[in-house]
Amino acid sequence: MTEKIFRVNMTDLTTSVEAVPAAWAGHGGRGLTSTIVAAEVEPTCHPLGPKNKLVFAPGLLSGTIAANSGRLSVGGKSPLTGTIKESNAGGTSAQFLARCGCKALIIEGQPKGDVWYSLAVTPQGVTISQEKELIGKGNFAVAETLANRLPGKLGLITIGSAGEMRMASANISVKDPDGGLRSHGRGGLGAVMGSKKVKFISIDPQDGKVEIADTEKFKEANRAFAKALVDHPVSKALGQYGTNVLVNIINESGGLPTKNFTLGQFDGHEKISGETMHDTINLRGGKVKHNCHPGCVIQCSQIYNDASGKKLTSGFEYESIWAMGADCCVDNLDQIAEADRLMDDIGIDTIETSVAMGVAMEAGVLPFGDGAGILRILQEDIAKGTPLGRIIGNGAGSVGRAFGVTRVPVVKNQAIPAYDPRSIKGMGITYATSTQGADHTMGYTIATNILGVGGSVNPLVKEGQVELSRNLQIATAAIDSTGMCLFIAFAALDDATCLPALIDLINARFGIALTGDDVVNLGKYILKTERAFNTAAGFTNVDDRLPEFFYTEPVPPHNVVFDFSGEEIDTFWNF
Amino acid sequence: MQLTVKLFAFFRDGRFKEEGREYPAGTKVGEIVADLGIDPDEVGVVMINSLQSSLKATVAEGDNLAIFPVIGGG
Numbered sequence: 123m124t125e126k127i128f129r130v131n132m133t134d135l136t137t138s139v140e141a142v143p144a145a146w147a148g149h150g151g152r153g154l155t156s157t158i159v160a161a162e163v164e165p166t167c168h169p170l171g172p173k174n175k176l177v178f179a180p181g182l183l184s185g186t187i188a189a190n191s192g193r194l195s196v197g198g199k200s201p202l203t204g205t206i207k208e209s210n211a212g213g214t215s216a217q218f219l220a221r222c223g224c225k226a227l228i229i230e231g232q233p234k235g236d237v238w239y240s241l242a243v244t245p246q247g248v249t250i251s252q253e254k255e256l257i258g259k260g261n262f263a264v265a266e267t268l269a270n271r272l273p274g275k276l277g278l279i280t281i282g283s284a285g286e287m288r289m290a291s292a293n294i295s296v297k298d299p300d301g302g303l304r305s306h307g308r309g310g311l312g313a314v315m316g317s318k319k320v321k322f323i324s325i326d327p328q329d330g331k332v333e334i335a336d337t338e339k340f341k342e343a344n345r346a347f348a349k350a351l352v353d354h355p356v357s358k359a360l361g362q363y364g365t366n367v368l369v370n371i372i373n374e375s376g377g378l379p380t381k382n383f384t385l386g387q388f389d390g391h392e393k394i395s396g397e398t399m400h401d402t403i404n405l406r407g408g409k410v411k412h413n414c415h416p417g418c419v420i421q422c423s424q425i426y427n428d429a430s431g432k433k434l435t436s437g438f439e440y441e442s443i444w445a446m447g448a449d450c451c452v453d454n455l456d457q458i459a460e461a462d463r464l465m466d467d468i469g470i471d472t473i474e475t476s477v478a479m480g481v482a483m484e485a486g487v488l489p490f491g492d493g494a495g496i497l498r499i500l501q502e503d504i505a506k507g508t509p510l511g512r513i514i515g516n517g518a519g520s521v522g523r524a525f526g527v528t529r530v531p532v533v534k535n536q537a538i539p540a541y542d543p544r545s546i547k548g549m550g551i552t553y554a555t556s557t558q559g560a561d562h563t564m565g566y567t568i569a570t571n572i573l574g575v576g577g578s579v580n581p582l583v584k585e586g587q588v589e590l591s592r593n594l595q596i597a598t599a600a601i602d603s604t605g606m607c608l609f610i611a612f613a614a615l616d617d618a619t620c621l622p623a624l625i626d627l628i629n630a631r632f633g634i635a636l637t638g639d640d641v642v643n644l645g646k647y648i649l650k651t652e653r654a655f656n657t658a659a660g661f662t663n664v665d666d667r668l669p670e671f672f673y674t675e676p677v678p679p680h681n682v683v684f685d686f687s688g689e690e691i692d693t694f695w696n697f
Numbered sequence: 698m699q700l701t702v703k704l705f706a707f708f709r710d711g712r713f714k715e716e717g718r719e720y721p722a723g724t725k726v727g728e729i730v731a732d733l734g735i736d737p738d739e740v741g742v743v744m745i746n747s748l749q750s751s752l753k754a755t756v757a758e759g760d761n762l763a764i765f766p767v768i769g770g771g
């Protein structure tokens with residue numbers, strides 16, 4: 123099936139299927155969303171106005187049998203950060219969009235009035251329908267209702283009430299193979315979808331298939347690639363404990379932000395750890411291993427049941443557990459799981475919202491450790507859009523401004539996730555320089571700073587951190603273009619057969635001859651394209667800094683501050 | 698000498714989470730790993746008093762030794 127660009131104009135409610143411009147042909151995933159946003163969105167536009175666009179793009183390998191290749195990118199200008207944004211999620215939609223021949227789905231314009239719509243994508247193109255029944259409904263109700271309304275196993279992309287209310291931390295949910303939800307979490311793109319009055323997008327690939335230029339070579343490369351993934355010990359541990367295995371090791375390192383970033387270790391760490399979660403899941407008949415899309419061979423996801431054995435949540439990730447747990451001092455994993463499920467239903471980023479709760483706790487809105495209070499605010503305030511709910515739903519920065527708090531852990535107004543930049547300095551460089559605001563996935567120096575994967579750089583010294591973060595950010599931008607889950611990076615950093623096999627897969631898919639250098643250049647091109655957008659939007663190097671308190675408040679147990687000068691941080695961009 | 702040993706992930710299976718243990722002065726981390734019946738190739742990270750360390754390091758009285766298998770996440 124020839125790849126096309128599917129375009130939807132919500133101003134005049136028209137759709138079109140267009141040839142792929144030559145300049146976009148070699149791109150997929152993040153490389154494509156960022157290229158399109160940079161080409162078509164005015165950098166100074168209001169993120170919630172008609173000039174912003176929402177762009178979905180499956181990765182270069184999505185829709186094929188390549189292991190772990192089903193990740194979907196969504197891009198636009200972020201209402202949270204004001205920067206360009208790419209957010210990436212699992213679920214089945216990337217594979218289905220690719221099988222529709224949809225290289226990118228661009229949603230532009232904005233309808234007048236208060237009518238809501240849904241989009242249906244098939245290999246023939248996109249149709250727009252009015253939607254009434256599901257407006258105001260949570261994501262789980264949307265998924266359940268549509269499972270009955272629409273025949274067959276369709277892909278589904280949806281927003282909850284937070285997206286409808288255009289909250290700056292609203293996410294976009296994607297259905298997984300078992301009816302669970304995965305999220306394009308960060309940066310508030312759910313609000314952009316809400317601003318275009320699109321409640322959900324269904325995807326029916328019919329009998330569409332992705333064309334492979336050289337099937338034999340492709341299969342061979344996939345065997346080598348999958349083997350490298352399966353053989354790596356990190357993949358095994360991810361299957362067994364999920365990403366939450368990190369709670370104890372980050373706590374031990376002194377880098378687990380606790381009590382709104384005032385401490386580096388959490389007394390209740392053992393109770394919320396991956397080890398405890400693993401035992402609890404087994405005890406209650408949940409599933410320790412689960413994949414967010416068919417073809418994943420690592421399976422870091424899981425199904426977490428409540429004490430009565432009923433499913434409470436899935437895809438229960440370290441960063442969400444850290445945020446609601448250590449950062450808010452809640453040591454009750456069931457309450458955290460309940461909050462996770464509520465946030466998935468409301469359609470709001472678990473990291474941003476929980477860090478915002480931590481700031482609200484510092485402001486005295488509720489006490490630290492008040493898990494029941496968090497659940498109440500999620501249900502009574504955020505889901506219903508009360509003034510307090512909107513303040514918290516607009517993110518950590520919003521809470522800080524509303525209540526006059528100075529200890530607000532954000533960069534470019536996006537909440538800093540689960541690794542303290544004072545005691546794990548490589549992450550500080552990533553948070554400061556990322557084109558998207560604070561985001562651990564942009565350049566995951568934890569691998570090398572803490573986990574001993576891809577070498578070792580002492581997390582407490584300055585030497586080597588800028589270079590480490592730069593190399594990882596370049597590699598990540600390229601991986602985010604392939605449709606691959608980022609967790610392939612552990613194998614890629616350690617196993618010399620992994621990256622060449624990935625490049626062979628791309629070459630066999632398209633009948634081209636990319637080299638390792640081409641892939642590095644792709645990563646550099648993406649970062650520079652994104653940064654140019656931000657510069658045109660008004661950002662300067664002074665925005666590439668951490669909040670003041672990281673430079674002045676030492677964090678125990680190592681009692682260290684973030685001590686990079688502005689000039690040192692700026693050397694990141696020397697490439 | 699007395700030190701605290703902490704184990705994580707599947708290293709806990711059939712062993713312990715945290716234990717005060719007695720070793721002769723000058724013991725190396727690698728010797729403790731062997732004493733616990735852990736395959737040194739499976740060790741991913743060692744921390745002494747929350748600082749990154751290695752199998753070759755020597756432990757001292759009162760140290761807090763944490764031993765992790767190769768793990769990841771993010």
Ligand code: SF4
Nearest residue numbers: 414418420421422607
């Ligand atoms: S490793 Fe986890 S996030 Fe990655 S594709 Fe598999 S289930 Fe999804």
